[in-house]
Structure formats: structure tokens, C-alpha cells
Amino acid sequence: MMEEVKEVTSTLSVHVHNIKVTEVLKDGDTLTFLIVSQKLSGTGEHHVDRTYEDFEWLQQLLFSQEDEPGIQGVIFPSLPAKAHVNPSAKVMKQLGFLGLGEWQLYCKALESYLRLVAAHDILSKNKAVEIFLTSSEPPGRHRAKKNLFNRLSQAVEERRKEGYKDVDEFFQTERNHNLVLTGYAKTAAERFLDVVQSEQKIAVACAHFSASLHLCVDPGEDPDKQAFSKACVKLSEVFDSIKKNMTSVAENNMNTLGLGLDLESRCQEAEREMLFRRTCKLVELEAARRNAEKAKPLKKAAMEEAKKTAEIEFNHICVVAKQEVHRFRAARVKMLQHALVQWCEKQLLTAKESADQLNQQLQAFRGIP
């Protein structure tokens, strides 16, 4: 998906743009994903297998780069929710498109995640990324530290801060815009999923009808019976191809625009998280400033110190955040364009194939005496 080839500054030893999640293996309750990456030097490949816990381990380490200035201003690539072997209805709803089929879309989403992480200036420098992609040993499957970075999912009082008025017009605009887009993107993805599921149901109904028609075939000698049987067989074939067509249409939808909308939705959420972190920092900063002002002479120096730290941190975050926002804006337009073009091309091809086939079958049907 992402065509960023900034490998010169990356510390990774693999190509970024063709990291692949090729397979998923089921072992009892566990899903294991096979990840293949191409070595930068020479023609070798890395094949590693990772579970979801490994991905979480990676994400945690990326979150906890406290020494990296402005790390809170990074829009972290969104890791999809955990997939289960026998997912409950709740999990399926949460996964949306990614829960369909035999995890093909889920693998693609994990792939996007890895590519985005590996392509990120700041994140790719974390050794955890290299280890994750290349180490043959599973990178420590211990319980991950509690995630302090997704603050939006935490206490309700925290969430109230989300509406806190900004001091910077650029960010206020971005926050407003993001809030709107997050909602619409999520709805669009959900509704598109409904479309796909309707299409799949139609495919099933067609298969049913096709099978029922086949049962109507009568081996009798009677010319009328033979004529009817022939017609049933032909019609059964027609509905078979309609079923195949519908299945293709649904798959095209899932693999292109479906994935795209899903990614867009999760990325908007990720941006929302980042903006919220910044807002919280802003709240802290303003509190620190007030404290410094009101401080009694004894505490004044300490308060001033705290205020200065907060200011520096906040400024770092703002610098990173602004870059991230610009990068994000460009990246998502590119991603959506790619998804839309692919979607349209695939559907156009499928429609043409279907039209040809139906035409042939129509002629054949007309030919029956």
C-alpha cells in the first residue's frame, strides 16, 4: 500500500514496501501469522511466525519510547483488534470487514500495520521493529504492559478534556475535522459491510436455486419432460454463474474499498488519539502555568521549572504532531485513491466478464427448441 521508500534513514535491514503476511495458521485457539520480508542486501528472505501477542508486544514498545521527544505527537499505526479462532458476535462486530472469510482481510490489515510502522521515520528506528520482522525467536510473549497511550478508552473524566478549546487554530480545525471524519468513516465502513453481506446472501440464494433446478431434471422419455429438463439444466448453469459473479463482486468490494474504508476509519481513530494526547498535554500545560503564577514564593521556583518542562514537552509534541498531520493527510488521500481505483477496475472487469457469460447463456437458451 504505502510506497514510501525512505530506506536510507531507516535502520531496518528489510524492504518496507513488500512486507507480507502470507498465511495464517490455526492451532487450537491460537492464530499464528507468517510474515515474509525481503532482505535489503542480496536476495534473501526472512520468514517469521508471530501471534497477536507478538504484535501487541511491538505496539507496546513503540508506545513506550519515552525518551523520544514529542513521541506523543505521533499518529501510531492502528493495530486491528484481536482475532479469535471462534469469534463471538461482539468480536465480529468490532472486526467488521476484517472478520470476513478466512482471515485474508485480517492478514492484509496486519500487513498494512507493519508497513506503516516500518516506513515511519521515528518508529522504524525502534529496535523492536527489526527484531519483530527478522528474529526467528518469538519476541517475548509475556503479558504486555498496560497501554498508557490509548487514553480515550480510559476514564470518562479524561474524555471530557477532548472538547478543551485549543490555543492553535491549525489544531482546533484539525480536531473538529477529525471528529467529523472519524464518525463518517466508521459509518461508511459499517454500511459497506452490510452491502457486502447482502451480496453474499444473494450468492447463497442463487446457489440454492441452482441446486433446486438440478433436482427438477427428469430422465423421462417424454418430449415435454425432456424440454423442461433441458431448460432447467441451462437455467441452473445460469444461476451458478450468477452466484459466482455475486461472490466476485462481494470479494472485490471487500478487498479494495472495504479494506480501504476500514483502514481509513482506524487511522482517523489513531489521529484522534494523538490529538487527544496533545490536548491533554495542553490542559496540563495550562494548569502548570496557573500553578506557576499563583505559586507562593517558596514553591515558585519549582512551579516555574515544572512549567518550563511542560512547555518544552508540549512544543515538541506540537512540532511532531504537525508533521504527522500533514503526512497523514497526504497518505490517506493516496490510500483512498488507490482503493477506489482498484475497486472500480476490478468491478468493471467482473461486470464485463459477467455480461459476456450471461449473453452466451442467453443465446444458448434461445437456441433450445
Add this chain to the structure above:
Amino acid sequence: MAEAAREPPPQHTDFQELEDGEDLFPEPSATPESEPASLAAEDISTNSNGPKLDSLFNDEDPEDLFAEATEEVSLDSPERDILLSDGPSPAITPVTPPCSATTPRLGHDDMFTHSSFDEIEEEEGGDSFDMQISVSDPEKVGDGMNAYMAYKVSIKTSMSLFKSHEFSVKRRFSDFLGLHSKLASKYLHVGYVVPPAPEKSIVGMTKVKVGKEDQSSNDFVEKRRSSLERYLMRTVKHPVLLKDPDVLQFLESSELPRAVSTQALSSAGLLRMVNKAAEAVNKMTIKMNESDAWFEEKQQHLDHLDVQLRKLHGSVESLVCHRKELSGTTALFAKSAAMLGNSEDHTALSRALSQLAEVEEKMEQLHHDQANGDFYLLSELLGDYVRLLGAVKAVFDHRMRTWQKLQDSQILLQKKREAETKLQFNNKPDKVQQVKDEIRELETKVQQGERDFDQISQTIRKEVSRFEKVRVKDFKTIVIKYLESLVQTQQQLIKYWDAFLPEAKAIS
């Protein structure tokens, strides 16, 4: 079939076609005084007799029906002969007969004697079938619960059977039911497969009467309009029914006597009575000595076909349902895409998303239209044939009953002959004379019964053969239409995708 490409907007087809009305009006067959099972079998034929019909619909002395019925155990009541030899079925509510009925067409009085049927059918020398019927322009007449829909029935034909080549009349639903009840009463019991009339629906009609101008009422009216059209076409395509004076009157006369109490004789009601009668017949353990393997084989074949058609119908209904669902989900997605497009900053992306919303809206309409195709072509075809099979089964049942009557007469004759011998032996001359008279009567009856049985058997053979041929032809014609609709849909889709692609590529 004059199924012009209407743009009907039916959405939900979950009207339970209720077997309604039967409970609202005293249904004679529902309250038999404890009579032997054969009485139940009598109900239909006695109902079909002229004078009895009057008493039925006048509602004055409902008991009369039963009083008369108890006297005549056999179906060869004089009333029936009247039916067979007289002119057109007696008017339900007598009104000045329209002029077309008074001009006898083809040996009017001969119309109903059995042999004439054969003559009419072999008379192919006349017109070949060329007729187009369309039912259109549903119009609400009146207000409140007395309101009804009037439909325009337009006929285009070159056949000399009709006075003009293009003409139209206004008819309401009960007129169609009235026509069917007349045809059923005249032809079913002699073996002709009379196409069943469309089902009644209290729910659907009430909505329309109450004036609910919503999508579901429109869908209901359209569904009904279409089924009325198909019903008429099937009826006129039957060479014998086409020439029936009631059919001609229905098609041509501007005023039609109002068919009253069609509830009791709606096709559903009729079929129910047939089924009840059939059960009663079975309970009498008729083990009909089927001398003709053809009938047994055909019965099996038809039962098998019934099962298959019902299954197919179920599958198609499922398809229609999901296709409509797809139309709905596409519409919702289109709205989402529009909202995304409106909120989008990036100009080219915003434009593309808005275009996406438009494409999806067009696809919503496409899916909706295709769902109509699924329904009106495939689903209604299969449903019609399931119902038609009911009529075919009814004639088979009538044959069974005809056979039973013959058996009864033969047994009775045998008994009388034995009685005669006994009486002669005991030397009771006046009683012997009485028995001899009875025997003579019974011999005539038996002969008539044999003729009836032969006739109905012959007619059924022809009818079933015709049914099978028409079925295949119908099936093919409609499937071709359906395939054409599918091809058209695909080609439209291609156009839409073609138009969208440059928009998508233009984003950058």
C-alpha cells in the same frame, strides 16, 4: 403475455394472502348438517347449479340448500342437466343481459353438451390465437371501506371472435373473481383446467381503501394488477374458455352485473372445498381401480412437480428478499459516501467521493429494478404454476368422484336386479314393475355415468398434455425475458463503472 415493462415499485411482498371473507359470510359448506361424507362432495356441484346459486346468494333460506341437497344423494340431479343443456350460467344477480350475450356464437345451445366441446377444440380452422391483453390504470373509485380499485382491461386482437380489434373495459377485482367462479362451476367438474383467479387479501385492500398512499399500497396494487393480467391471458389462451360467453362478456361488455358474494367462491375458497371433498372421498376409502396407468403415472408426476415448484418458489422468494435488502443497504451506503464527500477537504477526493455516492444511488435503483425482475418474472411464474397445479389436481379429483358416482350407480343397479329376481321369484307383480322401472332409470344413469367418466378422462388427457406444453413454453419465454433483464443490468453496471473510473484516477 402482455407483460409490458412496467416500472412497478413493489418492495415488500410479505402480504399474507389471507383466506379471508369466508368467515364473514355464511358459508354453506361450513355448516353441513351431519350428513354422510358424500354430502360434502355434493356441495360443489350443487353450488354450481343455477337455481341453487340463487338461493345461496340471496341468503334468504340458507337451509333450502341443504333441504334440497339431502334429497339428492347422487350428483345427477336434474339441476345439473339444466346446467349442461341450457345457455350461459344463470346470472348471479340477474340484470339485463348485455347484447353480446344474446347473439349466439357457436351453437350456443350446444355449448355445454359434451360432444360440442370436442367440436370446438378441433375447429382450428378459425383464427389462430392472436390476442394481447393488458390490465392497467388502476383507479380508486369511491371512499372509505366501500372504495375499490377499477382496472382498465385493454384488448388488442385480430381474431374474428371479437366485434372490434382494439377495445377496453373497466373491471374491478370482484369481477375477475366472478368470472372465475362461473368458469370453475362450468368446467372444472368436466375436466377442464380452469386457471385460478388471483388471491384475495383483506390487509392489502384495506390499506388501499383507507387511502394509505404509501409504497406498500402501491406495491400491492401493482402486484394485483400484474396477477390479473396474467390470469386473463392464461384464461383466454385456453381454446375452450376463450369462446365461453362469460369470458367474452367479461372482455367486451361495458357493464357487467356485479358479482356478489365472491368470497364463498374465491379460488382459495373453491380449492379449500375441493380439498375437503378430496379428503372426504379418501376417507371413504375409494380404491379406484385405475384401469388406466396413464392417470396414476400423471398423478405421481404432478405431485412430484408440485414439490419441486414449491421448492423453487421458496428459493426465488429468498433471492427477491435479499436483492431488495441489497438495494436498501446500497442506498444507506450512498448516503454515507455523500457525507464523507461533503466533509472532505481535499478537493479531488471530495469530488470522487461525491461521485461514488451518485454511482451507488444509481446502483440502488438498478438492484431495485432487478428485484422486480426476480419477482415479477421468476417468482410469480413459479407461484402461478403452483396454483395452476392446484386446478389440475382438482380435475383429477373430479374424475375420481365421477368414477365413484358411476360405481354407486352400478352397485345400486346390481342390487335392484337382484331385488327384481327375488321379487319375481316371490311372485309380486306390481312390486316387480316398480323395480323394473327403477332398473331402467338406473341403467340410463349408469350409461350416463360411463359417458361422463370417459368424457372427463378424455378431457383430462388433453388438458394435461396442453398444460405440459404450455408450461414448458411459458417457462422458456419468461426465463429468456429474465436473462435479458440480467444482461441489461450488467451492461448498465459497466456503464456506471466506466464513468466512475476516471473520477477515481483523477484524485491526487
